[in-house]
Amino acid sequence: MVDKNRKKFYRKENTFKYVALVSACASILAVLVICFFIFSRGLPTIKEIGIKNFILGTKWSPTANPASFGILPFIISSFYVTLGALIIGVPTGLFTAVFMAKYCPKKLHSTFTAGINLMAGIPSIIYGFFGLTLVVPLIAKFINGNGLTMLAAIIILGIMILPTVISLSQAAINAVDESYYEGAIGLGATKERAIFTVVLPAAKSGILSAIILGMGRAIGETMAVILVAGGQPRMPRGLFRGVRTMTMNIVTEMGYAAELHREALIATGAVLFIFILLINLLFVISKNRGIKHD
Structure with a gap:
């Protein structure tokens, strides 16, 4: 039996x-x-x-004769928008993670956690509508433009990467042995000093992973950005002018593209895919370094 x-x-x-x-x-x-x-x-x-004409070309004009397929403006726009989103989202997300891990009252912790998880589950098109109905009109009111700008895209993406940065950073902070924090307090450090000079450096690999994944979310976002960024296929001309990212370019033109135009859009996707693979490689490297240090 x-x-x-x-x-x-x-x-x-x-x-x-x-x-x-x-x-x-x-x-x-x-x-x-x-x-x-x-x-x-x-x-x-x-x-x-031609690699040079495609990657470094500054003119995108598929209907011209001869046609031009230069995606450098889209690459730079994607870089600027992603960088701006990180500048907004990373400090906000990191401070929120510190609050959730070390300061948040137990009665509010579950409520805040549910709110952060809800943010992660909101479809990107909803973020786009939020930007279109609130952020864009505010920018138009104070800057005297139509509001469809790089700044609007940066703000929306900065909000969208918050759940990723907060959740992973909080997990990294919670994973640090409590003896690090208690030891710093025992040596006379204030709570803030113990957190920012002992706990956060100990959790840096996890925090770096959170930043890298947030970057991947930002650079690959399409629907929210397409509603607020303006979509002008040219080199970026500042925060208060419209831009077009690589993802925007693919979605905007794929519906009517044909022959070489369509293949050029797929090639744009290949370049974007390479960027995403590099970002994921950075994530794996940072994670492995964190495991080795542990």
Whole structure:
């Protein structure tokens, strides 16, 4: 009877192991298929247009004769918008994480946590409508423009990356051994000094991972940005002018693009995909460094 139960237990365990293996292989296969599709369509197009003309070209005019497919304005716009979002979202998210981990009353902690989780679940199009109906009119009122600017995109993306930065930074802070904090307090440090000179440096790998994932969220966002950024296909001319990011360019023109124009948009997606892969590589490196230091 015991042997029969043991065999049954091992059978279930092996079944679960194979199910988990199949799931892992399916995930890896999905990534490989996406990589194959993007690069098999994108890289030949980049070669046809010319790497220099495509990556460093400053003019995007697919209907002109001859057509121009330069995506440098979109790359720079994506960089500026992402950088601006990090400037807004990272300090705000980090201070919120510190508050949640070290200052928040227990009665409010669950409420605040639910609110942060709710922010993470809000569709990006809702953030876009929020920006279009509140942020854009405010910018238009005080700057005397139409409000569809780089600044509006930065503000919205700064808000959108908050759940990622807060949740991961809070987890990193909570993972630091309490003896670090208590030791600093015991040596005479104030609570703030103990947090910012002992706890946060100890949690820096997790915080860096939060920043990197927030960056990935910002650079890959489309729907919210397309509603508030203006969408002008030119080099960025300041915070108070419209811009077009790589994701915006793909979504804006894919509906009517054909032939080389369509392939150039897929090639733009390949460039964006490379940026995302590099960001994920940075995340893995920072995570591995944190594990080694631990």
